[in-house]
Amino acid sequence: MDVAAMLGRRIWGAGSGAVAPDGQFNLLRWFSLVSLVIIGTVAIGIGTVSTRFLVSESLERDAMLSAQFIQTLALGEMRHHGLEGMEMGDVLVPHHYGMLTHSTAQSRERARSEFLDHLSHVPDSLLATIFSPDRTVIWSTNPDLVGQRIEDDDALDEAFQSGGRISAEYQDVEEGRVKQKFLRPPKMFFIENYIPLTDADGEVKAMVEIYKEPVDLIDRVNRGYRMIWLATAIGGLLMYFGLYWIVRRASLLLAAQQAQLVANSTYVGLGEMSSAVAHSLRNPLASIRSSAELAQEMDGPQVRKCVDDIITQVDRMSAWVRDLLLCLRPLQxxxxxxxxxxxxxxxxxxxxxxxxxxxxxxxxxxxxxxxxxxxxxxxxxxxxxxxxxxxxxxxxxxxxxxxxxxxxxxxxxxxxxxxxxxxxxxxxxxxxxxxxxxxxxxxxxxxxxxxxxxxxxxxxxxxxxxxxxxxxxxxxxxxxxxxxx
The missing domain is CATH 3.30.565.10 (Histidine kinase-like ATPase, C-terminal domain)
Incomplete structure (x- = not known):
């Protein structure tokens, strides 16, 4: 056993660049750490991008539906009161009133009143405000804001300069901001929508600003958050454990093949050594046995006993040599x-x-x-x-x-x-x-x-x-x- 172990160590260390088992590169350990970091980073990145996309798409969809509702409502009021050819923006801004007949003026006033009444009852609305082109509040669900001129509001300026494009922002309450004087405080976050009312030439005549706290949208976004992160986590874990199982199997297979390679090298060297020993012993053993057989024919019980012992030991040594060669030769x-x-x-x-x-x-x-x-x-x-x-x-x-x-x-x-x-x-x-x-x-x-x-x-x-x-x-x-x- 000691000879085999010694020969195995000698063969293992004889190759160029051989490394002792304790100093080997641990494939499974490094893979588990590196892959966990990479897969975790990718999963977090995908989850973050997906949730941002979900929020962005949800806000744009909500803003588009709100704008369609408000613009359709304005168009419907104008048609209902026989004001075809006119725009709601002209009706809402007072100084746009010109020389009109009494009947037309009454129709415009009714259309304006009914439109504002509908606007004040928009679902999930925290605050609705209408601005004239000079950034003056001409109407609001909060009467304290009417008549105030809003200065240095980048979002409002951008909405007027966008040429009729609908915009939406996901915001929190900002202290000191005049426009955010809500009739009731929001429970969570709110959405600020800018909906332009334009004339036939595309010029913005009035800007409707609606602060909404869409409870249903919030619930859907939260469910979307949970589903995205859950799916991302499960997908990442499945990918990690699947790759870990494959690499673990590969690592075990490589370890087994390496051990088998060392064992084969050991047996090759041991076989060569044993073959040389066996061939060297065969002839002396044959001579000893021949001499013992001749001595066996001599008289005397002591001689016969010694000769019998010699033959027994020679037979045992021969059996050892035979078994050793049988064990070490390749299987045929x-x-x-x-x-x-x-x-x-x-x-x-x-x-x-x-x-x-x-x-x-x-x-x-x-x-x-x-x-x-x-x-x-x-x-x-x-x-x-x-x-x-x-x-x-x-x-x-x-x-x-x-x-x-x-x-x-x-x-x-x-x-x-x-x-x-x-x-x-x-x-x-x-x-x-x-x-x-x-x-x-x-x-x-x-x-x-x-x-x-x-x-x-x-x-x-x-x-x-x-x-x-x-x-x-x-x-x-x-x-x-x-x-x-």
Missing amino acids: GDSEQVDPMEVVHTTLGNFDHQLSKSAIEVEFSDIATPRVVSHQLLLAQVLNSVVANAIEAMPNGGRLSVTATPDTSGEWLHLTIKDTGKGMSRQQEMMAFKSFYTTKQGGLGIGLIMVKQIMERFGGKASLTSRENEGTSVCLSFKVAEHAA
């Missing part, structure tokens, strides 16, 4: 459709003598299962390793159960091999699939790592659960062949 064999129950049956048959000798009871139901993606010989190697470990865990007998369970989707087949042996501690369970980790005396610790490599080679998975004094359960998950195709 293309995937094929395999009947797992057939391989399980063959494997248990091969261990029949050892199972009987160890007084181990086997529970195995040879049921029909779908064919899986694997390799016949490599699957046999996997099962041989798992069953051998189970037998070694039950030296005093026990029960070995083998069950096959398809999952509900039908895409996977789970083969569980469970023993009632001594089990493992939590730490041993976590280290079970680590290279060269073993709890057996004289073992190399490569059996389960081979199982894991072979299963993953064909798209499967291997997992292990264990409890001390209760036993160990190994689960082999295979892809069902018909779904994999």
Whole structure:
């Protein structure tokens, strides 16, 4: 285990520009911070622009409707009283009265009176005022304003100079402003509308100024505010978490690929080293065994015992070398459709003598299962390793159960091999699939790592659960062949 870790660190640091894991750029952390700032800024900007657009459009729409109402009302009054050809602006401004017949004068006065009466009852109105071209108040719902001349009012001057264009402003009450002497104070904000009354040549004869507190419009704007900001917040959060999920998946995938790259580099270096050691040991081991076999034919019990020990140790060393080379060489064999129950049956048959000798009871139901993606010989190697470990865990007998369970989707087949042996501690369970980790005396610790490599080679998975004094359960998950195709 120490050799593998040392070799892995050496290979990791050998590349040009290699960085230790603690000093690596944390993609997920920086993305979460930067994307949160960018998406938050964009969302706030969109929300601000949208709400301003909502208010602007609402005010313009309200001003246009108010102007249409006032201008239509003025035109209707003129027609109603038989004053076609005249303009309401001339009727409203007193000094425009000329030499008229008594009947025409009365009609003009009635038209003016009725128009002003309608104007004073405009819904949601706080104050209605009519200005002459010289900025003098000729009529107002607040009588105290009548006759006053308004000086230095940029908004009023701009309205007269606009040539008949309707204007609207979103305002708050300004202290000391003469025009804003309302009959009742506004509850929130108000809208100031300038509605020109022009003659046939487009010249402004009078300017109607209406301060309105449109309660319905305010409610609609507030609902629009809430909907815009809610939609912006939800959209921003969905975008953030969607991108975060994608980058997180990418980050995990990159981390896994990086870890796999380091592991592959480690195994390549370890394989080269082990191959050199193995080839160097083979010939001496062969000579030792040959000499021991010759000495075995000599007389004397002590000689024979020593020779037997030499042969036993040589056989053990040979087995180590064989297993080490088998573990480190690349897996050979293309995937094929395999009947797992057939391989399980063959494997248990091969261990029949050892199972009987160890007084181990086997529970195995040879049921029909779908064919899986694997390799016949490599699957046999996997099962041989798992069953051998189970037998070694039950030296005093026990029960070995083998069950096959398809999952509900039908895409996977789970083969569980469970023993009632001594089990493992939590730490041993976590280290079970680590290279060269073993709890057996004289073992190399490569059996389960081979199982894991072979299963993953064909798209499967291997997992292990264990409890001390209760036993160990190994689960082999295979892809069902018909779904994999």
